[in-house]
Amino acid sequence: MTAVLVLEDGRVFHGIPYGAEGETFGEMVFNTGMTGYQETLTDPSYHRQIVAMTAPHIGNTGVNDEDPESSRVWVAGYVVREPARVSSSWRADRSLDDYLKGQGVVGIAIAGTRALTRHLRERGAMRAGVFSGAALAPVEELLERVRRSPAMEGADLAEAVSTAEPYVVPAIGAKRFTVAAVDLGIKSMTPHRMAERGCEVHVLPASSTAADILALNPDGVFFSNGPGDPATADGPVEALRGVLAAGVPFFGICFGNQIFGRALGLGTYKLRYGHRGVNQPVQDRRTGKVEISAHNHGFAVQAPLEGRFDTPYGPAEVSHVNLNDDCVEGLRLVDRPAFSVQYHPEAAAGPHDSAGLFDQFCALMKGSKGA
Ligand SMILES: NC(=O)CC[C@H](N)C(=O)O
Numbered sequence: 001m002t003a004v005l006v007l008e009d010g011r012v013f014h015g016i017p018y019g020a021e022g023e024t025f026g027e028m029v030f031n032t033g034m035t036g037y038q039e040t041l042t043d044p045s046y047h048r049q050i051v052a053m054t055a056p057h058i059g060n061t062g063v064n065d066e067d068p069e070s071s072r073v074w075v076a077g078y079v080v081r082e083p084a085r086v087s088s089s090w091r092a093d094r095s096l097d098d099y100l101k102g103q104g105v106v107g108i109a110i111a112g113t114r115a116l117t118r119h120l121r122e123r124g125a126m127r128a129g130v131f132s133g134a135a136l137a138p139v140e141e142l143l144e145r146v147r148r149s150p151a152m153e154g155a156d157l158a159e160a161v162s163t164a165e166p167y168v169v170p171a172i173g174a175k176r177f178t179v180a181a182v183d184l185g186i187k188s189m190t191p192h193r194m195a196e197r198g199c200e201v202h203v204l205p206a207s208s209t210a211a212d213i214l215a216l217n218p219d220g221v222f223f224s225n226g227p228g229d230p231a232t233a234d235g236p237v238e239a240l241r242g243v244l245a246a247g248v249p250f251f252g253i254c255f256g257n258q259i260f261g262r263a264l265g266l267g268t269y270k271l272r273y274g275h276r277g278v279n280q281p282v283q284d285r286r287t288g289k290v291e292i293s294a295h296n297h298g299f300a301v302q303a304p305l306e307g308r309f310d311t312p313y314g315p316a317e318v319s320h321v322n323l324n325d326d327c328v329e330g331l332r333l334v335d336r337p338a339f340s341v342q343y344h345p346e347a348a349a350g351p352h353d354s355a356g357l358f359d360q361f362c363a364l365m366k367g368s369k370g371a
Contacts, residue, residue: 003108003132005050005079006142011119015110018083019100021133025149026050026076028128029298030117032277036294036349037096041075041105042068044161044185045254045296047227048152050077050128051276054117059096062087069187069348073100074161074227077130078107079116106130124272125298127151152298153270157228158184158236158255162206169194169201177365180218182208184226184236184255189348193358194222207235210242220249220365223256225344230258230268230299237262244313244338249368251361252340254297260331260340261301264311271327274298275343278351281323282330282343290323291354294347301328301342308334337364 003021005013007028030052031040037058040051058080078100087095100107108130110116120126129146131137162183169191171177176198181191184206191201202216206226213221221243223236233255240263243250252260258268275295282293305326308315313333320330320341332339339361345354 001132002136003130004136004139004142005108005110006129006131006139006146007119008127008146009123010143012139013110013112013116015108017107017132018080018109019078019097019105019107022106023129023131023135023145024050024077024106025127025129025146027125027152027298028052028120029125029274029276030054030120032279033349034278036278038063038067039069039348041073041078042070043187043296044070044074045225045227046075047157047161047185048076048155050079050130051075052079052113052116053081054113056081056113057084058082059084059087061089062092062094063096063099064091064093066091067348069189073103073105075105078105079113079130080107080109081111081113083109106132108132120273125152125274153229154232155228156232158206158226158233161185161227163203164205166202166204169203171198171200172196174198175200177219177362178202178216179220179222180204180213180216181222181224182206182213182236182239184224184233186224187346187348189346190224190253193346193355197358197362199362208239210239210246213239213243214246214248218248219369220251220361222361223252223259225254225256225296230255230262233259233262244336247336249337249361249364250339251357253344253346254342257331257340257342258299258301260338261303264313264316264331267302268299269302270299271297275322275327278347278349280343282320283323284320285318292351293354294344294349294351295342296344297342301331303328303331313338337368
């Protein structure tokens with residue numbers, strides 16, 4: 001049994017099938033997390049991406065029914081070095097291999113995940129395909145198929161992963177706030193983290209307008225993470241502008257941070273290979289404190305790192321910066337209750353250094369209710 005991973009620039013890795021057999025296409029990216037493969041697989045932000053894990057053993061603790069971040073696997077394909085032969089955890093309900101097969105996710109085990117990662121680090125994320133079983137063909141032909149597949153730049157994907165209908169996540173304990181959360185690919189831990197803090201979270205489809213959002217008379221508005229190129233998200237940017245103009249407290253995560261940036265008049269750009277993992281050092285510019293944080297982004301906001309800049313909603317500033325590459329990791333309005341981060345305070349697999357950002361959102365809602 002063989003399988004092959006073909007990158008758009010002609011680099012080829014041979015291996016054995018893992019999960020389902022067949023063919024799949026997507027943007028080839030790598031994730032450096034040592035834990036949390038279930039959360040990675042089910043994160044809707046990975047829609048149309050083939051994810052390679054740099055941790056050499058994957059599947060060791062199997063798969064359980066509690067940890068998924070959504071109702072299905074979203075990665076387009078999965079690349080591992082050595083799949084676990086046994087699932088060793090009292091929480092495991094099935095093996096990762098069976099889970100991937102059951103969800104039709106085409107994967108491959110290759111010896112060279114390190115070589116693949118170094119290649120992507122030098123050349124950048126690029127289109128790729130994984131082929132096995134009946135899909136196998138001469139490499140030149142597979143390469144043609146990869147080169148015909150769509151690129152991530154310019155991809156508008158949020159509506160494909162968003163909820164079709166609004167739903168409510170009730171507050172845990174006494175209700176303190178009503179939050180309107182726009183689902184651009186939301187992970188289930190995000191409304192849960194807010195519900196734990198007394199928020200009743202109304203999750204709304206990605207196509208929601210400012211009028212739809214404000215009709216709930218929310219104490220705060222949240223825009224989630226999500227797949228695709230933020231430069232395409234004109235609808236959510238328009239909706240957020242309406243929310244900001246109304247002065248309702250706002251918090252955004254990841255795609256939400258990029259949309260906030262665009263709403264403020266900033267541009268976004270594609271990073272060479274992105275940040276995906278659970279060990280990224282981010283500095284809070286105001287306190288100097290460094291958080292180790294979970295990331296999954298291939299794009300970033302372009303903003304002046306020093307000082308304040310003008311926006312239609314008053315002065316704004318970069319609140320957080322990545323210490324590895326100086327990339328913008330957070331934005332805030334200086335005089336209005338609105339902020340966002342490019343990383344993941346909800347981080348179900350950890351780390352939890354930035355969980356306090358949800359408390360900051362609650363404090364803004366409390367302040368504005370009292371005002
Ligand atoms: N996790 C996210 O929200 C990712 C946002 C965007 N799709 C990016 O890759 O940068």
